[in-house]
Amino acid sequence: MSFISIHSLTKSYTKGKTSVTPLENLSLDVPRGEFLALMGPSGSGKTTLLNLIAGIDSPTMGELVVDGRDIAKLSRAELTHWRASHVGYIFQLYHLVPILSAFENVELPLLLGKLSRSQRREKVSAALELVDLVDRAHHRPSELSGGQEQRVAIARAIVHDPNLLVADEPTGDLDRESADAILNLLKTLANDHGKTIVMVTHDPKAAEAAHRTLHLEKGKLIEQGALESATAKSV
């Protein structure tokens, strides 16, 4: 059984007087523990799909089952609650809270639960250790490099042990060396820790790190064969 099962998913909204449909009748299955990369040009709907899978947005139509739960039917409040325990989100620009230290940023998702201070400390330390940033725990984001900030953001995404990690261009703002370190970390999380990862990227090198890459165009998935012929024509 797939960890993520998407069937005939459509997302549309109105912008002014125009109706926009960034995703149309999309179906997709992602097995548990897969590291999936989503590629496509700007406006192809990949971030919309990522947001739907992460429970940040709700589809207009279709079925979206994650880990056995149809999240398309959840209310805004239920989705928030579901995200708190099932999803870790990694942003392109890290989005750490500037007034908090690395430790406190990683601790943020745990403040919602009922863990004691020592339990939280233990979990945060473990997450920081996994991203190799224990020595920077008490530094503020402004005292960290971009690569370190993104590693803190990854620690924040995994600290509450979610099964699903979604990453929106996690290496888009990093130099090659830092980007490789982040991709290795994501691979480790998928291979060694069984996390299912969905990553949006523009970078083919980043996509190579994933187990599978899917291409989106105008809100639809392009078949691998169609993609190869499209690429050949353009060459």
Add this chain to the structure above:
Amino acid sequence: MKLISLALKNLTRHRLRSLLTILGVAAGMFLYASVETMQGSLAKATQISADDTTLVVYRENRFCPMTSRLPEHYLPTIERIPGVREVIPIQISVNNCGASLDVITFRGVPPEALRQYNPDLTVIDGSYDAFTKRSDAALVGSHFARRRGLKAGDQFEAVGVNVYVAGIISSDSPQDENVAYVHLPFLQQASRIGLGIVTQFNVKVASSDLLDEVAAKIDATFKSDQQPTHTRPEKAFFAETAKQMIELIGFTRWLGLGAVLAVLGLVANAVLLIVRGRVKETAILQTLGYSRKNIATIVIFEGVLLGLTGGFIGVIGAFSFFLSKSFTIGNEGLTLALAPTASVCVSGMAVALLLGLVASLYPAWKATSRPLVQSLSSH
């Protein structure tokens, strides 16, 4: 608790902005607490309670101690009226009959009768014996003494009267706290009113139920006399005689209301600015699983913290200010001590809490009402 610490950290993000907001709230709450202190002091001086048993016998149609003159020989006649328990003749001399913030009031009384008439007077510095032994001695109310920096053994001069401070007194009656008691003959001579003339008689009746009856009897007794009287309960006398002062203080209620509204606007504006500057960050927290309720709680905590901190500074500032300055408003020889009370502090803090809460409701709603995807894509 965890969210409070997050709210507290958020406030330290823009320290200057938070500090300026707190200062604004403190100024508003200082004004509010000052107005409440005045209103509270006035209420204490004018609201008649079941325990009040004192009547003031004044010259009819007179409103200033300079013009109220009654013969001292009325004393035994008043004493014989049924229901009367104690009577004391008082000569009053003031430096200013109009409204003043530093009124000096001398009350000339028979020294041996004062203690009997007012057993609640406590001499906290000096002694009562020293007062009875010297003809120019004065017992000074503690509020008055604090305002003028007087202590037992000092000598001071006012209204052309030079007295020796035999003791500092404390009393439950606000009027006693603001006057200097001197010997009646001494004041009659020093103020050139002449022996045998007093300003008023203070009469204690057996029970508060008898106030109106005894007052009517006293006035009836002297109705056909050359100096007819007008007798009223002490607090009613205060309310009628110090009418201008009461109207003025009553008006300050609007200033208090204005201060409260200003604080409300200030906190609401500050919290709204905070929320607007954190749209994306709020969206990130929501992405991490923070519910709308969690976000609203953080915003409301920030408003309440601003309100409470500013409120605490303002209210305690007003309390200390009134305590140290010992202000007394005087009008027509009557004095109103502006005494801060713990209840003003408590109500001030409650108002500050409520203002912080109310002021942050709209910003809290605003912070959570925007669709998450839209907030995430904002810059």
